[in-house]
Amino acid sequence: MVATTPNPTKGGYTLTPEQIASYDRDGFLIVRGLFNPDEVKEIRGRYEQLGREGKPIPGHWEPDLSPEGSKDPLKRYPRVLMTHRFDPVAMKYFLDPRNHDIVAGLLREEPIGTQSMVYFKPPGAKGQALHQDNFYLHVKPGSCMASWLAIDPSTPENGGLFVVPGTHKLDVACPELADENVSFTTHLVRPPAGAKPIPATLAPGDTLFFHGSVIHGSEPNRSKDQWRLSFICHYMPWSAQQISQWFFPLLTFDGKTIERHAHDGGGPCGTEKSAFFVEGVH
Numbered sequence: 001m002v003a004t005t006p007n008p009t010k011g012g013y014t015l016t017p018e019q020i021a022s023y024d025r026d027g028f029l030i031v032r033g034l035f036n037p038d039e040v041k042e043i044r045g046r047y048e049q050l051g052r053e054g055k056p057i058p059g060h061w062e063p064d065l066s067p068e069g070s071k072d073p074l075k076r077y078p079r080v081l082m083t084h085r086f087d088p089v090a091m092k093y094f095l096d097p098r099n100h101d102i103v104a105g106l107l108r109e110e111p112i113g114t115q116s117m118v119y120f121k122p123p124g125a126k127g128q129a130l131h132q133d134n135f136y137l138h139v140k141p142g143s144c145m146a147s148w149l150a151i152d153p154s155t156p157e158n159g160g161l162f163v164v165p166g167t168h169k170l171d172v173a174c175p176e177l178a179d180e181n182v183s184f185t186t187h188l189v190r191p192p193a194g195a196k197p198i199p200a201t202l203a204p205g206d207t208l209f210f211h212g213s214v215i216h217g218s219e220p221n222r223s224k225d226q227w228r229l230s231f232i233c234h235y236m237p238w239s240a241q242q243i244s245q246w247f248f249p250l251l252t253f254d255g256k257t258i259e260r261h262a263h264d265g266g267g268p269c270g271t272e273k274s275a276f277f278v279e280g281v282h
């Protein structure tokens with residue numbers, strides 16, 4: 001049996017008391033240069049090649065290569081889902097010991113891996129309206145945590161992520177409809193009065209960690225020629241007993257499958273589909 005107490009030395013990364021206090025206050029933490037340029041290059045190389053070749057990976061990446069698809073950057077370059085299930089490089093970084101140590105340090109317990117994605121976000125791509133991740137993951141008790149690794153520079157101009165500090169203390173809200181002219185997802189969660197989204201401007205290798213209740217999202221990529229590749233993973237605490245079934249199988253940081261109860265899709269806001277999944281894709 002594995003205790004909920006994390007193994008703090010897996011990747012040799014120890015959070016400072018200031019980093020922990022900043023996360024507890026804001027609900028997010030940026031770790032600069034967590035991954036080095038060679039590591040970033042390895043991920044970028046892999047996904048630039050995938051994007052260039054345009055060869056579909058059923059259930060993970062299904063680009064529209066028709067002339068129609070080429071009119072919408074997100075049809076030609078949709079995000080890649082559950083990358084660790086087909087790509088050993090993605091698996092390596094998904095279960096990276098530094099991610100382990102940081103997520104464990106912020107959760108104060110051993111994490112479990114739930115999902116990984118790559119966003120290409122080419123110039124002209126729509127953004128993703130403000131939302132809370134645990135609305136989709138349904139991790140309970142507790143919440144999920146994201147690690148968002150910048151592969152390209154990520155700025156407000158090229159559709160970088162915005163986060164609303166302090167919103168990790170909120171419950172998960174029922175979303176409104178988003179503006180489909182600027183968001184490729186349909187849900188919008190407005191920040192509470194007085195709370196404002198701030199940009200998480202990142203250099204390649206920087207990683208943003210954030211709590212599953214943090215309201216966050218992105219604007220369209222309004223740059224002319226800057227892509228905004230990112231590698232995004234989600235984790236949950238060992239003590240969590242349930243998660244949406246779309247995230248099965250769950251993985252420990254030792255790469256072993258671990259079981260938890262399946263949330264069946266309903267909730268206080270009704271039944272909703274995951275922003276991360278297409279139906280039938282696991």
Ligand SMILES: O=C(O)CCC(=O)C(=O)O
Pocket residue numbers: 119127128133159160161216217218230232
């Ligand atoms: O990277 C983005 O533009 C949005 C990603 C996001 O909101 C998420 O992964 O939950």
